[in-house]
Amino acid sequence: MSAHQSIKQLQSSMQSSIIGQEAVVKGILLSLLCNGNILLEGLPGLAKTRAVKSLAQHLVADFSRIQFTPDLLPSDITGSEMYLGESSSERFEFKPGPIFANIVLADEVNRAPAKVQAALLEAMEERQVTVSGETHKMAPLFMVMATQNPIEQEGTYPLPEAQMDRFLMHISIDYPSDEDERLVMRLVRGESGAGAAEKEAIEVAQEAVFGAREEIEGIEISEAMEQYIVSLVAATRRPSELDADLGRMIQVGVSPRGSIALDKAARAHAWLEGRSSVIPDDVRAVIGDCLRHRIGLSYEAQAEGVTSDEVIARIVKLVAVA
Template sequence: MNHAQQAINELIEQTEKSVIGQSHVVQALVIGLLTNGHVLLEGLPGTAKTRSVKSLANLLNTSFGRIQFTPDLLPSDVTGTEVYQELDGKPQLHFQPGPIFNSIVLADEVNRAPAKVQAALLEAMAEGTITVGDKTHVLPELFMVLATQNPVEQEGTYPLPEAQMDRFIMKVTVDYPEDEAERDIIRLVRSEELGSETSNELVTPKHIEPELVIEARRQLPSIAVSELVESYIVALVMATRKPERYADSQLQKWIEIGASPRASISLDKCARAYAWLQGRDHVTPDDVRAMVPSVLGHRFSLSYDALADGVDHQRVVQELLDCVEIG
């Protein structure tokens, strides 16, 4: 492994020390960082969604901002606003940046915000810019939105629009930890409260410089993707658009609207990042399969039949993986 690979894998290891039992979440956050994408974490309250993001941001030697989304939040609370200031005795408009201008932005409980605020966030995610008044402001080169949300059946939530969902390169479900992990969580919190040597060892940050992340991003395009793997990626995405090709499966019954071309691009990027983290210079079909649940799971719409049968997106993803052959 080269220096950048060692540093990023160390970033994963350090983050996992303070976020117990959620290795798949930490890996997804780092892959999002490497691919210059944004990640959505969904889970019930208390499942370490916010802690995961804050732990990762704490290890990156860059700016961090948090936005707590609420129903009364205004777009200017996210983007910033223009204020009058005295300059040479004359009042002039001065732009005061909002928290979105940090490199790592935690959008906490993003599905509690009204549509206007979600639209402001969408512009930042899609364009890397923010428009306030008649001026457009450029966001940092290293810019990533890590959003958390509670399931939509929770009271006081608003479903994210499809355009915004598609802008998240990955959506990861955060589940409750297993028995042993829960015991470790209790011990970790107890150690942190006591301020013991164990706690200090666990949470002492070893910062990763932003330049290493940029260098890692430059290396990803050189990861080889064979025609076999490319065909597999395309076949998986096309199966969501033309499920009738798989007459022996339930895909046609379950899928209403398929995934966009952005799904193929995202799957290719994430598979290359996953292979890079393993120290390989090429992508295998298994790399693609490992990324499918989090990359494709939020990019297609379920049919009424699927909803009536209690079928969720991950069940459809498993059907995709079972039906679509490699090669």
């Protein structure tokens, strides 16, 4: 089985256990294929944690879940040096924490204090952690999937812009449709029923992910598509040149990481759709998830209830393909 067939099988298996959230499943897979981290944001009960666990269930990989709380310490996630005693040849031994897994679920990540955020940031960006002056590398397949509640602010520590920028994608999860909700009830009823048949979980090997990443590197992106990405990002930095009303909505534009994220995600999307080169539809399909957490809205826009998604939609409408 080819890498593309394996990843499509993984996508199908995840969608069967997460009803009505096809875009979320695709976003998670794109982040995995791009070797990036992802932030899932949505109200309680919208299957954020289930989506992460679904990926871990169908992928041959180590999985760990960290419930972030205000009293969490950096050593609780990175691990610590353990004293072995005077008689031991090595006085101390490093005991890895839950961050040392292939897929790490950082549940309610905005509930952790600054020092824990800093430890997580090093793992996300450098793919390593430093404990007692010693550096410990993460596994070749390593992905942080963080969740947060957009409305619960009591006892939370808002993520700093520097950490938000480290997430390749920020996926916003909304309510399912009425029909999908009915299917969700049936799915859960079937899973919890006494006579429910055990289904054999389809597991995809890590080698399929690594093979897919190599193939994605070979996806072509023309100069016109490169210029299109640059123009979209530039519109967030100089919005007044595009539209006066847009200019008063944006306070901080997208960093170069946004351009890199768009390039990676667009190529991964083209590969997932079976294309050998990037087209404008690939860029438009991922621009929301790649840029919504990188645009700083003005106080005026926030007061009017304008969202990043609305600003991005307007930019896409105004910026033409070269």
